[in-house]
Amino acid sequence: MNMNETGSLLPELSPQYDPWDPIRSYRKYGKHVLTSVELTITNLCNMRCEHCAVGDSLTMSEGPRLPLDMVLRKLDQVEHLETISLTGGEPSYHMKTVKDYMLPILKYARERGVRTQINSNLTLDLARYELLAPYLDVMHISFNYLNAQDFHQVGFVNASHPISYETAARMYERMVENTIALSIGGLYVSAESMINTRTFDKLPGIHRLIEEMGCRRHEVHPMYPSSFASHLPMVTLPQLRASIHRLLDERNKDMWMLFGTLPFFACNDQADDLALIRRLREEPNVTVRNDPDGRNRLNISTFTGDVYVTDFANEPPLGNVHDDDLDTIFARWENNPLNLRVNCFCSEAACCGPNLLVADSYYKDVDFKNRQAII
Ligand code: SF4
Numbered sequence: 586m587n588m589n590e591t592g593s594l595l596p597e598l599s600p601q602y603d604p605w606d607p608i609r610s611y612r613k614y615g616k617h618v619l620t621s622v623e624l625t626i627t628n629l630c631n632m633r634c635e636h637c638a639v640g641d642s643l644t645m646s647e648g649p650r651l652p653l654d655m656v657l658r659k660l661d662q663v664e665h666l667e668t669i670s671l672t673g674g675e676p677s678y679h680m681k682t683v684k685d686y687m688l689p690i691l692k693y694a695r696e697r698g699v700r701t702q703i704n705s706n707l708t709l710d711l712a713r714y715e716l717l718a719p720y721l722d723v724m725h726i727s728f729n730y731l732n733a734q735d736f737h738q739v740g741f742v743n744a745s746h747p748i749s750y751e752t753a754a755r756m757y758e759r760m761v762e763n764t765i766a767l768s769i770g771g772l773y774v775s776a777e778s779m780i781n782t783r784t785f786d787k788l789p790g791i792h793r794l795i796e797e798m799g800c801r802r803h804e805v806h807p808m809y810p811s812s813f814a815s816h817l818p819m820v821t822l823p824q825l826r827a828s829i830h831r832l833l834d835e836r837n838k839d840m841w842m843l844f845g846t847l848p849f850f851a852c853n854d855q856a857d858d859l860a861l862i863r864r865l866r867e868e869p870n871v872t873v874r875n876d877p878d879g880r881n882r883l884n885i886s887t888f889t890g891d892v893y894v895t896d897f898a899n900e901p902p903l904g905n906v907h908d909d910d911l912d913t914i915f916a917r918w919e920n921n922p923l924n925l926r927v928n929c930f931c932s933e934a935a936c937c938g939p940n941l942l943v944a945d946s947y948y949k950d951v952d953f954k955n956r957q958a959i960i
Pocket residue numbers: 850851852853929930931934936937938939953954956957958
């Protein structure tokens with residue numbers, strides 16, 4: 586059965602068509618507009634990964650959500666909405682949330698022609714994911730492992746009690762089986778790996794497993810020091826460049842490989858950076874996505890209604906859906922001093938500037954607003 590058989594006639598997601606990339610709407614409207622909304626569906630999760638970008642927000646219990654009709658109304662008011670992402674925690678943690686909250690949002694999006702993504706660890710029973718699959722464009726998973734041992738080492742570091750290897754191995758197997766089953770069923774599964782000190786020399790092997798599971802896309806992002814990851818060592822820029830080159834050497838060139846939040850810019854005068862940027866442009870089926878955070882996306886807590894520019898909430902909320910519509914809240918970001926620091930744009934390089942975490946991690950003293958792409 587093709588699980589996407591109810592899909593509408595929207596264009597296929599491809600390296601040429603990535604509606605999450607803010608450069609598309611920037612080019613269309615001549616400025617950044619709100620096209621992407623991310624809803625934090627839950628702060629519950631059955632894992633506690635070492636690197637979790639929202640780890641500090643995870644809880645053991647949670648209160649009521651915003652009423653569904655209010656969420657749908659707020660989405661309806663977003664004039665240029667193109668994508669909705671549902672994130673957590675593990676958004677599918679409770680079956681009731683899957684049926685009563687997530688499914689209606691996905692159905693709304695499908696009817697409106699808006700593309701959807703769920704960020705999941707896929708470690709729960711297959712049935713709940715199969716319910717969502719017919720209405721979903723992208724099932725996004727994190728995959729940073731060569732085997733169950735890796736998964737055990739990384740996935741429960743911040744758990745309140747030790748998790749046995751046997752328990753972790755069962756979850757790993759279920760994640761792999763679910764990914765294979767959903768892929769065979771026709772769902773577009775995109776697996777994201779992060780480049781950090783654990784993974785930077787393992788990426789080709791991780792890539793092969795992702796391919797074997799039937800995933801359609803492999804996303805690769807460097808890890809940045811946010812939330813649970815804030816104390817972890819960062820890879821150096823030379824390590825990062827080397828690991829990307831090696832992955833490009835060994836990857837399946839037929840699979841879409843999407844890089845994001847890379848700290849390499851066409852305005853750098855470093856020969857190594859420019860060589861890598863050229864290679865990324867020339868490789869078949871490789872894209873470098875401009876980061877939606879702080880460009881075309883807002884994140885909403887479905888508990889408080891608070892609205893953030895990122896899902897990891899390092900910055901205070903920009904507003905609340907109880908007080909304003911989302912386009913109004915987004916307009917506030919335009920003149921926010923944080924945005925004005927990094928909102929450069931070089932059309933010829935297809936670059937919308939660094940995300941704030943990237944700028945803070947590797948370019949603390951650089952004024953991007955005074956730079957220009959040189960290739
Ligand atoms: S948009 Fe900003 S970061 Fe990108 S190449 Fe231009 S100046 Fe550099």
